[in-house]
Amino acid sequence: MTQELKLGMIGLDTSHAIAFAELLNDPANEYHVPGGRIVAAYPGTPSMDFEMSCGRLEKFTNELHSRFGVRLEQSPEAVAATCDAVFLESVDGRVHLDLFQKIAPFGKPVFIDKPVAVSFKDARSIVDSAIRYNVPVMSCSSLRYAEALYRQLEVTDKGEIIGADFFGPMPLQPTQPGLFWYGIHTVEMLYAALGKGCVQVSAAVNEEHEVIVGVWADGRIGTIRGNRRGNASFGGTIHREKGSGFVDVGAYPKPYYASMLERIMDMFRTGRPPIEMTETLEIVCFIEAANESRMTGKSVKLSL
DSSP states (O other), X not given: OOSOEEEEEXXXXXXXXXXXXXXHHOTTSTTOOOSXXXXXXXXXXXXXXXXXXXXXXXXXXXHHHHHHOOEEOXXXXXXXXXXXXXXXXXXXXXXXXXXXXXXXXXXXXXXXXXXXXXXXXXXXXXXXXXXXXXXXXXXXXGGGGOHHHHHHHTOOSSOSEEEEEEEEEOOOBTTBOGGGTTHHHHHHHHHHHHOSOEEEEEEEEOSSEEEEEEEETTSOEEEEEEESXXXXXXXXXXXXXXXXXXEEGGGOOSOHHHHHHHHHHHHHHXXXXXXXXXXXXXXXXXXXXXHHHHHHOSOEEOOO
């Protein structure tokens, strides 16, 4: 339990690759997360229809190798074979299923960066493969572990949570449909507050803003507001029986990534993910339903 884990990384076309290396590989970092070090990585194949993938892969690959001394491998399998646990980081959620299926047979714990996939079908296949090979899997947005949100969830003197509203920037990316791009951050925050059980989703959308309303089976209602103009900060309000608490995500200096990495490292060591994959699957289903409502203007029932 005290031995430093050898960590692998697959998919280097995202700034998260560097952010994670700064926190894990640099003991001098103010928010250093101990317990493991990224030692090997497979850059992956860029998605040529996605500028944030093909335009950044070489830059982040070179930085990870030269700045942090990470060994570059020729395949995902080579990373999984030589490491204790794996970060699947590719910025394009469309490739996650194929990459995961290549490393799942090694049985190593895997963190899949958001989104776990961009369809419920692919997400379900990832879970099926994880079950088949007994692979501990965790997938989420770092905003789920923002310090301000965590502190509001720890409140004990205002009764049960009866609803929640969150907001954040929501630019769109054609290759990652609708809320699968930035919308997933606020969806994850909503689920951190309310948990599983959403049964119906509806959306109100224009070019600059949108509001998604989810109704839970027990009657609770949760909303997310996405902005494409103006306010680009994240935040929200958690409503309890005896009062409401504001979540000011920018109020604390600790990076969301550091808080999330602490949970990931615990999962890598123990094999126990802090988020059930059934919840992650419901989040994908929620997003698909919201995307359908965005297009049709009709309320959509979740179909798990």
